[in-house]
Amino acid sequence: MDISAVREAIAAAARAVVLPDGIPKLTSTGHVPDAVTAPAFFVAEYTVDFDKAMGRALDEIEFTARLLVGRADEQSSQRLLDSILSGFGVASLKEAIEVARGAPGEYALGGLAHDLHVRRIQGNRLYEHAGIQYLGAEIIIKVIGEGAP
Template identity: 75%
Template sequence: MQISAVREAIADAARAVVLPEGIGKLTCTGYVPDAATAPHFFVAEYEQDFDKAMARGLDELTFTSRVLVGRADDMAAQRILDGMLAGSGPASLKAAIEAARGAPGEYALGGLAHDLHVMRVQGYRWYEHAGSTYVGAELMIKVIGEGN
């Protein structure tokens, strides 16, 4: 798998999120940005397990992604974040990202991987990023694909 292309494809999938009117559009990057324009989703660190099948047949990656929401109003920011962390709905990051799995029998992320799965949310808390404070959380995304 081409890691950079996978990261960008995850960010592209997250752009399908529809936030409530008046919130603005979710900005998304496949990398950790120098500065975040809230609300912002980005793919951060990853872990890679090689050789899950013989002859470099399969690798498994677990991406840590983050979503950050501005904190002009603490309660409103957390409501926006909660919507993005929901398992379904127009603002759901899980639903948007997993839509990139493709139809049955198709490769995920436009052919970059065999499959992907948004496994869990963790770290719901205040984050400091580039000198600003946001409410946010991490989404753990598993991607499997060819190792060669």
């Protein structure tokens, strides 16, 4: 798998999130930005398990992405975070990203991977990024695909 391309494809899928009126559009990148414009989603760290099948046939990558929202008001920030982290709805990151799985029998992320799955949300807390505190959480995404071209 081309890890950089997979990261960018996950970020592109996240851009489908529809936020409530009056909330700026979700900023989404496949890399850790120097500074963020909240609300922001970005693909950060990852771990790779090689050789999940013989002959370099399958690798598994677990990406840790982050969602950061502004802290203008405690309650509205928490409600926004909760709606984006929900498992359903137009604001759901899980639904937006998993649309990129494709139809049954199709490869995920436009052919970059065999499959992907948003596994869990963790670390719902305050995050500091570029010296600014945000309310946020981590999204764990599992991607499986070809180990070798």
